[in-house]
Amino acid sequence: MLGLDFIRANRAAVEKAIADKGVTLDLDNLLSLDSEVRALKTEIEALRAERNAISARFKSVPPEERAELGRRAKEAGARAGELENALAEKQALLTELQMRVPNIPWKGAPVGPDETFNTVIRREGEPPKFDFEPLDHVALIEKNDWAELGRIVQVSGSRTYCLKGRLALLELKLMGWALQQIADAGFTAISVPAIAREQAFINQGQFPGHVEETYALPNDDLYLAGTAEVALTSLHSGEILEGDKLPILYAGISPCFRREAGSAGKDVRGLLRVHQFFKVEQYVICEADDAQSAEWHAKLLQLAESLLKALEIPYQVIETSTGDMGLGKFRMNDIESWVPSLGKYRETHSCSTLHDWQARRANLRYRGSDGRVRFAHTLNNTALASPRILVPLLENHQTADGRVKLPPVLQELMGGEFL
Ligand SMILES: Nc1ncnc2c1ncn2[C@@H]1O[C@H](COS(=O)(=O)NC(=O)[C@@H](N)CO)[C@@H](O)[C@H]1O
Numbered sequence: 479m480l481g482l483d484f485i486r487a488n489r490a491a492v493e494k495a496i497a498d499k500g501v502t503l504d505l506d507n508l509l510s511l512d513s514e515v516r517a518l519k520t521e522i523e524a525l526r527a528e529r530n531a532i533s534a535r536f537k538s539v540p541p542e543e544r545a546e547l548g549r550r551a552k553e554a555g556a557r558a559g560e561l562e563n564a565l566a567e568k569q570a571l572l573t574e575l576q577m578r579v580p581n582i583p584w585k586g587a588p589v590g591p592d593e594t595f596n597t598v599i600r601r602e603g604e605p606p607k608f609d610f611e612p613l614d615h616v617a618l619i620e621k622n623d624w625a626e627l628g629r630i631v632q633v634s635g636s637r638t639y640c641l642k643g644r645l646a647l648l649e650l651k652l653m654g655w656a657l658q659q660i661a662d663a664g665f666t667a668i669s670v671p672a673i674a675r676e677q678a679f680i681n682q683g684q685f686p687g688h689v690e691e692t693y694a695l696p697n698d699d700l701y702l703a704g705t706a707e708v709a710l711t712s713l714h715s716g717e718i719l720e721g722d723k724l725p726i727l728y729a730g731i732s733p734c735f736r737r738e739a740g741s742a743g744k745d746v747r748g749l750l751r752v753h754q755f756f757k758v759e760q761y762v763i764c765e766a767d768d769a770q771s772a773e774w775h776a777k778l779l780q781l782a783e784s785l786l787k788a789l790e791i792p793y794q795v796i797e798t799s800t801g802d803m804g805l806g807k808f809r810m811n812d813i814e815s816w817v818p819s820l821g822k823y824r825e826t827h828s829c830s831t832l833h834d835w836q837a838r839r840a841n842l843r844y845r846g847s848d849g850r851v852r853f854a855h856t857l858n859n860t861a862l863a864s865p866r867i868l869v870p871l872l873e874n875h876q877t878a879d880g881r882v883k884l885p886p887v888l889q890e891l892m893g894g895e896f897l
Contacts, residue, residue, distance in 0.1 A: 479838050480579050482512055482572075491582055498800035499580040500591050508579070511572040518565040522558050529554040577686055581835040584809045588799040595799035596812070602783065603792030605816045610878040614819030615869045616748040619645065621880045622897070627748070636746070637738060637753045639865055644897050649756070649864045651891045653731060656758040656785055656862035660729035663781055665760060667729045670709035672702045679703070681840035682711040683806040683832075690739045693753075706730030706759040707858045711836050714763065718851055719844040725764035725774065729861065732757065749865035750824065758861035763842065766834055766852045771808070775831045778859035779811055782827045785862055790885040791870045792816040794823050806835040813860075815870040826867055829859035872897075 485492050486509070496503050532551040536544060588595045619625045624645035630638050641649055661667045679685040679701055684692060693702040703709060710730050719726070734757050738744075745751035760781060762774045779795065786793045796812040803810040809831045814823035834853035837843070844854050875882050882897040889895055 479576050479835060480581065481838060482576065485509070485576075485579060486512070488582075492579060495580045495582045495800075498583060498589050499803070499805065500801045501578065501580050501805065503575065503578050503580075505579075508572065508575040511568055511575065515565060515568050515572055518561055518568065522561045522565065525554045525558040525561070529558070574686070577680065577839070578805070580805045581808050581832060583800045583803060583807065584831075586797065587803065587809065588797060590799040591801035593799065593802040596802055597797045597799075599795045599797050599811070601792070601794040602787065603790070603816070605792050606818065606874055608818070608876075608878075612818050612873065612876055613880060614748070615872045618872050618876055618880060618882065619748075622882075624897075635753075637751060639749055639752050641865070644892065645868070648888070648892060648897060649868065652862060652864055652867070652888075653756050653758055655887070655891060657729055657731050659785055659788075660758060660760055660781060660861045665727040665729035667731070668710070670706045670713075670730050670732045672709075672733050672735055673700050674703050674708050674712070675700060677715075678708050678712040681715060681836060681842075682708045683804070683836060683839070684708065687805060691737050693735045693737055702735035703732070704734050704736040705757060705858075706732040706734070707761060710759065710761040710858075711842070711856060712840050714842055715840040717842070719763070719842075719854065721765065721844050721846045724844055724854065725762050725770075728759075728761040730759040730761055732759070734863070749869055752865065755863060755865060757863040760859045760861050762855075762857040763837075764855050764857070765844065765846065766837075766855050768833070771831050771833060771855045771857060774857050775809060775811075775829060778857060779813070779829045782813055782829065782859055782861060786813065786815065786826075788885065788887045789867075789871055791826075791867075791874055793826070796825075803830075806830075806832045808833045808835070815867070816874060817870050818873045824866075824869070826863065826870065827860040829857075831855075831857050 480492065493505055496505065529551045532547050536547055539547060588597050613621065616627065619627065623642065625642050626640040630640035657667050676685065679692065692704065695701065710728050734755050736753060738751055738753065741751055760778045762778065764770050764774055793813050793815045796814055798810040798812055807830050811829045812825045813827035815826040817824045833855050836856045837853040842854050843851050845851050872882050875884065877883055883895060884892055884897055
């Protein structure tokens with residue numbers, strides 16, 4: 479979220495961000511609540527000062543005046559107590575609104591309400607030209623008996639998957655390989671739970687806006703996260719990190735759970751959009767410096783691209799529009815991988831810069847070299863998410879006889895030329 483001082487001082491920019499991100503938020507209401515809260519705080523402080531002044535004088539006045547003084551002190555205290563309740567109420571309303579204020583998108587983001595305004599920045603790798611009728615990933619899986627996509631539905635319901643044999647082995651080796659690649663780039667490998675408390679979802683930004691997309695465990699006041707980003711954003715919550723310990727670089731791995739509440743009818747066939755999946759996540763906590771954030775954004779993107787190049791999957795890098803990037807983003811670049819059976823590129827990675835929008839929510843701060851304590855900047859990007867990545871992987875590398883020829887890096891992992 480944005481600081482109140484920033485919102486007051488940059489009202490026009492915040493109004494524009496609200497409009498460009500398609501957020502419904504009454505900024506006037508927020509600002510009037512803000513001034514009410516500040517007025518109440520001033521009044522309470524004055525009452526406290528009055529009561530203290532009276533108490534200080536208590537000993538030096540003649541006894542007959544003490545009863546009156548005592549009454550006035552008590553009155554001031556009681557009045558302060560009433561105002562404290564009003565303050566707590568208004569403060570809660572103000573914080574709830576402040577949580578919904580969008581980050582200011584960078585000036586290079588296409589302005590528009592949704593993904594149709596996203597633009598292609600560049601393409602890497604040529605989509606394969608098959609001299610045979612290519613199969614889609616479901617047909618390839620069925621032909622090679624690499625999963626129980628039918629049976630598992632009666633066990634676990636729709637949007638679940640159950641890989642078998644060498645494809646099951648490939649999925650976990652791929653996750654381990656991706657984790658190793660990001661660790662080799664200097665990130666600390668860290669496996670985090672999907673289970674997390676409500677505050678972690680508020681800190682990361684999933685709440686309050688997307689509660690319905692999140693699996694809840696109401697008996698335990700817990701939820702299941704759809705990304706390691708949730709746990710990683712709050713791992714150091716409440717701490718004041720030493721500046722020289724930044725940037726903190728995590729290669730997070732976790733199971734991910736998503737209700738996909740808003741996706742009815744989308745990607746219902748196969749592995750593209752499932753309720754539970756694995757993801758290796760790149761996560762950065764760096765100093766509150768826009769240039770540093772921009773460098774890390776480029777680095778996270780380059781690392782994800784290096785994995786796609788090693789897997790020999792053609793892809794394009796997208797500049798995400800203001801309406802599609804989400805509340806907390808300053809900048810978001812998706813990477814879309816070529817899916818032959820669809821004849822189009824589909825999102826497999828999402829790289830985001832959030833500046834201090836998450837850190838302010840998570841109370842994630844650091845002491846700079848100048849001794850000042852500031853909220854940090856956070857960034858995240860997908861390294862690899864499975865099973866979605868298996869779709870372009872299988873389809874782009876299929877052969878006429880329905881096998882899958884592995885790219886060299888996977889031939890080593892899987893001990894053979896073919897899956
Ligand atoms: N329901 C799903 N099924 C399969 N894969 C998914 C699903 N939802 C997301 N993913 C994969 O996870 C990637 C990241 O998801 S994201 O919501 O776009 N972004 C994040 O979670 C960020 N933390 C960056 O990883 C997606 O690009 C996609 O590859």
